[in-house]
Amino acid sequence: MIDVRSPAEFAEDHIPGAINLPVLSNEEHAIVGTIYKQESPFKARKIGGALVAKNTARHLEETLSEMEGSWRPLIYCWRGGQRSGFFSRFLQEVGWRAETVSGGYQTFRKLVHRILYDDPLDLKVVLLDGFTGTAKTSLLDVLYGDGTQTLDLEGLSNHRGSLLGELEGGQPSQKAFETLLATKITTLNREHPLLLEAESSKIGQINIPPRLWELMRAAPRIEITAPLKERAEYLVHAYKDILDDPERMAEKLQPLRQFRGHEIVDNWESLLAADDRIALVSSLMSEHYDPSYARSRNNNAGSTIKVIDAPSLADRALKDIAAEIRQALKSPELLRHLR
Numbered sequence: 001m002i003d004v005r006s007p008a009e010f011a012e013d014h015i016p017g018a019i020n021l022p023v024l025s026n027e028e029h030a031i032v033g034t035i036y037k038q039e040s041p042f043k044a045r046k047i048g049g050a051l052v053a054k055n056t057a058r059h060l061e062e063t064l065s066e067m068e069g070s071w072r073p074l075i076y077c078w079r080g081g082q083r084s085g086f087f088s089r090f091l092q093e094v095g096w097r098a099e100t101v102s103g104g105y106q107t108f109r110k111l112v113h114r115i116l117y118d119d120p121l122d123l124k125v126v127l128l129d130g131f132t133g134t135a136k137t138s139l140l141d142v143l144y145g146d147g148t149q150t151l152d153l154e155g156l157s158n159h160r161g162s163l164l165g166e167l168e169g170g171q172p173s174q175k176a177f178e179t180l181l182a183t184k185i186t187t188l189n190r191e192h193p194l195l196l197e198a199e200s201s202k203i204g205q206i207n208i209p210p211r212l213w214e215l216m217r218a219a220p221r222i223e224i225t226a227p228l229k230e231r232a233e234y235l236v237h238a239y240k241d242i243l244d245d246p247e248r249m250a251e252k253l254q255p256l257r258q259f260r261g262h263e264i265v266d267n268w269e270s271l272l273a274a275d276d277r278i279a280l281v282s283s284l285m286s287e288h289y290d291p292s293y294a295r296s297r298n299n300n301a302g303s304t305i306k307v308i309d310a311p312s313l314a315d316r317a318l319k320d321i322a323a324e325i326r327q328a329l330k331s332p333e334l335l336r337h338l339r
Contacts, residue, residue, distance in 0.1 A: 002075045004087045005029075005105065009078065013175035015101075015108050016183055018076075021059045023052040023083050045082075052083060056090050069095055076101035076108075109175070115182040116209040122190050124338040125215045126329060127302060129198040130224035132162065132289040133231030133281075135313045135321075136197045137238075139224070142322040143195060148329070149188060150195045156180045159204035161197075162289070164242050164252050166204070177206045193329050193338060195222075200296060219302045220337040222328050224321065226310040232282040234313045243277055260288055305333050 001018040003010050006029040010020040024032060028051050036044035073091060075098055077083035084100045091098035101107060128136045137154060144150045157177050159165045172180070188194060198221065201213050208216070226234075242249050249272055257265045264287050271280035306328040310321050328334060 002073050002087070003105070004075060004077050004083045009105075012173045013105075013109070013179055015076065015105065016179065019063075021063060021087075023055045023077075023087055024048065025055075028055075049086070052086050053090075056087055060090075060094070064091075067096070072097045072099070074099050074101060076104045079104045079106040112175075112178050112182040115185060116178055117211065121185070121211045121215060123185070123188065123212075123215060124190070124193045125212075125219040126193045126195050126334065126338070127198040127216060127219045127221045128195055128224065128325070129221040129297075129304065130226075131231065131293050132285055133235040133238075133313075134224040134226050134310070135234050135318060136224060138234075138313075138318055139322055139325065140195065140197060142318050143325060146322065146326070148195060148322075148326060149192045151184060151188075153181075153196060153199055153203060153208065156184070157203040157206040159206065160238070161199055161203045163256070164239060164249070166242070168241070171204050171206055174206060178209065181209070181212075193334070195325070195329065217302065220334055221302050221304045222306045222308065222325055223304050224308050224310055226313050228282055228285065229278075230310070230313045231285060232278050235281045235285070236277045239281070243280075246272055246275075256288060303337070305337060306331065 001015060003014050003018040003020050004023045005014075005020070006022050006024055006026045007020060008026045009029075010018075010022070014020070028048075032044050032048040032051070035047060073088075073096060075084045075088045075091075077087075081100060081102075081104060084104060088098040088100045103110075128139060130136055137152070137160070140150045140152050144152070154161050154165075156172075158167050158169060158171050160167065171177075196216060196219075199208065199216070201208050236243065242252070250269055253265055253268055253272075264283075268280060268283060271283065306324075308321060308324050308328070310317065
């Protein structure tokens with residue numbers, strides 16, 4: 001599948017599995033669009049046609065040069081079909097059986113929107129709950145590896161879901177996140193419980209679609225509890241990337257001055273400067289994350305059907321915790337909640 005839109009359009013979102021062979025660069029696409037609106041559609045098509053022909057020839061010489069005669073590409077652009085139509089006709093003249101997606105990317109986008117915003121989400125959602133640092137994300141990974149049906153929203157949004165949660169590579173666009181989410185939802189078994197980590201309605205800059213968010217707010221919960229020391233040790237490992245960058249970490253702490261006061265943030269900066277990571281993370285949890293998490297819980301309607309006390313969050317202990325979670329997912333009380 002070939003997406004012939006500009007690299008910027010492709011980066012914002014695209015059909016999963018497609019490759020990008022743009023017939024107009026970002027700059028060329030902007031220039032042609034401006035001419036179309038401000039001067040003349042005919043002039044825009046004339047200039048755009050020359051650019052599209054030049055870029056199509058380059059793709060033939062480079063990326064497509066080794067394709068066999070039996071190759072059958074499926075091509076799409078934004079919606080109107082001008083870019084994909086030109087590209088596919090060119091490939092057809094070469095001898096390939098090229099076809100286009102009717103309605104282009106917008107057809108696919110309507111499908112994603114229907115799945116997430118229009119059709120009922122008949123999912124049996126269960127939340128994995130617990131204060132920051134209770135290894136919920138790691139437990140989801142263990143459970144997924146053992147065959148439990150899970151949905152990792154933080155993984156899809158490439159963010160750990162907190163003020164310090166940025167990850168390398170940045171977040172996808174909202175549209176790209178929704179494409180990943182809708183694609184995942186289509187693979188789920190509606191008859192089995194679906195385990196998600198308890199989140200706020202926004203993960204970094206990504207919004208959870210309202211229908212899924214309402215299911216999450218009302219979902220039954222399995223809560224993980226652990227000693228502060230164990231949670232701190234887990235977070236020091238999980239947040240190693242930002243703790244290894246004191247300047248970035250200090251910058252992230254500044255917005256908390258208006259919520260926690262200068263004295264508390266000054267103390268965090270002192271611990272950061274001393275590289276006392278356990279003390280810093282422990283203080284962040286007790287002074288910021290735990291109170292914030294406790295308040296957010298009051299806005300949720302779901303009941304806690306199981307509390308699992310975890311004396312350790314070491315890797316070897318996570319499998320035992322995961323086994324308890326799997327048992328809880330089969331409990332009669334939980335199944336009653338999911339009917």
